[in-house]
Amino acid sequence: MSIIKKFMYVNRKAPYGTIYAWESLEVVLIGAAFDQDVSLAFIGDGVFQLIANQDTANSGFKNFSPTYAALGDYGVTKIYVEKESLEERGLTLDDLQHLIWEDEEEDYAEKDSIRLVSRAELANVLAEQDVLFNF
């Protein structure tokens, strides 16, 4: 019998000052092939990873932010964003990419992937996980 665990990738860092964010996303994409119960969390400076309309031209870094929009096609449909982390940085949901997934069971209805949760709610979600990847 195949094992299905609750996998959560916790993204805590800004997208470009270090490579953690990009290499975390690479793990998520590879991990999607393993049919686990996957979710992502964005906390602290990690919320900057989801900012819409990123432009890295002047820094020379690869702009990997379009990849987040593909997560739904990889079956990654649960993306938790911590409300307090957004507020502390002067951001709202409107500043982030609009990430969606298509629900095959409801005639491919488009559904929001991002779930805005409070710090306390996210603590509960974290406590439910079997495996936590910290990036």
Add this chain to the structure above:
Amino acid sequence: MKFTIQVNEGPYQHQASDTAYQFTKAALAKGHEIFRVFFYHDGVNNGTRLASPPQDDRNVMKRWSELAAEHKLDLVLCVAAAQRRGIADADEAKRNGKDANNIAPGFRISGLGQLIEGGIQADRLVVFGD
């Protein structure tokens, strides 16, 4: 208990590899099983055999190789992270047209699936790094 260890930082710059090593050694001494040690991000730099640290300091890379030999540990370097940072075994060097390889004894290069599998198979995944 069965552990998978993830090391996210390079040697010397950061203590993560030292702490992961001490944890792994202590877990083995207590009779626990180490399913795999997976090196990611700059952690792949722990798998070079070409480093020459000063002799009055610990040898972080060699210590992993020795522990692997003693306990038949599975030390895995992420291939994508290793390619970015110039860590190669003979196959990788050939495939990427390089004139040398530098992987240390006891390490092997493989894909990120090995990390995911480690998360699935082990009772605990323990991550060392920032």
